[in-house]
Amino acid sequence: MYHEILGRQDAAAPTLVLSSGLGGSARFWGPQLPVLTDHYRVVVYDQAGSGRSPATLADDYSIADMARELLTLLDGIEVQRCHFIGHALGGLVGLQLALQRPQLLQSQVLINAWSSPNPHSARCFAVRKNLLRDSGPAAYVQAQALFLYPADWIAANSAQLAEDDAHALAHFPEPQNLLKRIAALQGFDVEAHLSAIQTPTLLIANRDDMLVPWQRSQHLADALPNGELALLEYGGHASSVSDPATFNRVLLDYLTRQA
Template identity: 30%
Template sequence: MPFVTIDGRPLHYIDQGTGPAVLLAGSYLWDQAMWAPQIAALSQQYRVIALDLWGHGESGALPAGTTSLDDVARQALALLDHLDIDRATLVGLSVGGMWGVRLALSEPQRLNGLVLMDTYVGVEPEPTRQYYFSLFKMIEETGVIAPQLLDIVVPIFFRPGIDPQSALYQDFRAKLAALPPERLRESIVPMGRITFGRDDLLPRLGELDAATTLVICGDQDKPRPPSEAREMAQLIGCPCVLVPEAGHISNLENPGFVTEALLKFLARKR
């Protein structure tokens, strides 16, 4: 498993396939394995890189001095530099899209395209931010995501009609329950505060290249509803695609639809 040291910490990533580069950036609380269906399909034609966010998967702890999503975008650029990749298409879901927009705005010449999935770059609505911060405080104090918190957190990521006994649901719940206290306190909670305490980038969305940008959203995404996706797409001037029968992790709830949408978008760029 390849690692690169960035800001003094080991960042884990996978690098599969050959061709134009595609960088997959996933959701908070998920690791690069969430992209398995897309990696399998896209790597037939593309060089696919998927990274683990700090404190997630195999990556090390959040580096000291990482205080904003701009830092995370800079660290992702360092990964591309390490891999000698001049240009890539960035597919960012949730927090991956939040820092992905920052990368696109700061270094537009490094991207061939940008796909923003189930994400929002405006500020978090204040009641939601306070609610999430209260959950972070509980996790920080107890050093565990307790069963009653799992009952709250896990359903957020899926469409309302998902079978809670499904492997997708149960595996995610088990992963969160198994997170060790030091990882929660040193990385997961601080990363959550960075994510949900972000500043507003909506006024800058017009700077993105509409011709090389796509917004995708699960039609039943609860934390990042389609209304937010449409708002961003309108500000960018780019298409907005809704994924049927999908919640926040739309690429896993309807992998075939998402993979097809990504292949279509990438083919347009070749």
């Protein structure tokens, strides 16, 4: 898979692995890289079947497959220990990593993630699938901001969103791959295994997230033996983009404590 290794390159540098959500692109983490690369070795990647990582995904593609693909990448670049940061679908990959290879993870930060399906998110993803199948990529991209950001932020950042939409449409993944990725996250359920995950875990959630109810992160914080919740008031599903100053402060505070 396409990847980049940024920031510190010395042997003593702690490693961060950043895994984005449904879009799968390393580009998602642009607002975080300036504050992370001074102190950490940072690995970002485009997930298989998205961005610069072309692939034809299997019909039964799963979050476990995504975790195995990431483990193959990390083995190839000789990452033996890391702090993992995952947004939404990327957070599901983190939970799967914690089950498949717990010794890899020093800590993890899961942003607006979940451990099993819930009716509200199922409805949102059904709408997104229908948009893609019935109306095509342009309608899917146009609707995306409505699921990711607060209404006032959308209104105030229309020019940036227009550029983002144009980029997303120009680099839109194979629609069948995207539908398989949505099916993978819809089928994810590790509820029965949460008590076995000992990795120190910060759950970052947003009270105004309209895609994933913040209570799903509260549930994870309660169920994970070493989980804790940081509940943010503003930013929607992607506050790392819409309110990066607040998000970055919470993230850096946690990573500093883990060090």
